[in-house]
Amino acid sequence: xxxxxxxxxxxxxxxxxxxxxxxxxxxxxxxxxxxxxxxxxxxxxxxxxxxxxxxxxxxxxxxxxxxxxxx
Numbered sequence: 927x928x929x930x931x932x933x934x935x936x937x938x939x940x941x942x943x944x945x946x947x948x949x950x951x952x953x954x955x956x957x958x959x960x961x962x963x964x965x966x967x968x969x970x971x972x973x974x975x976x977x978x979x980x981x982x983x984x985x986x987x988x989x990x991x992x993x994x995x996x997x
Contacts, residue, residue: 963977978990
């Protein structure tokens with residue numbers, strides 16, 4: 927007994943034949959710095975802003991001002 931053919935994972939209209947692998951990786955690497963926190967440390971920080979604020983305080987850096995729009 928033969929199994930039915932599975933539908934393709936991608937639609938026929940998606941064409942990546944002229945795509946370039948890793949085209950923007952250098953731009954991504956230059957503009958980001960990913961740091962992975964251990965789970966016990968990450969549990970104390972709800973978001974990236976709180977991590978950045980704590981690191982600025984620990985490093986003795988001034989708090990980053992929020993940009994206010996003129997009235």
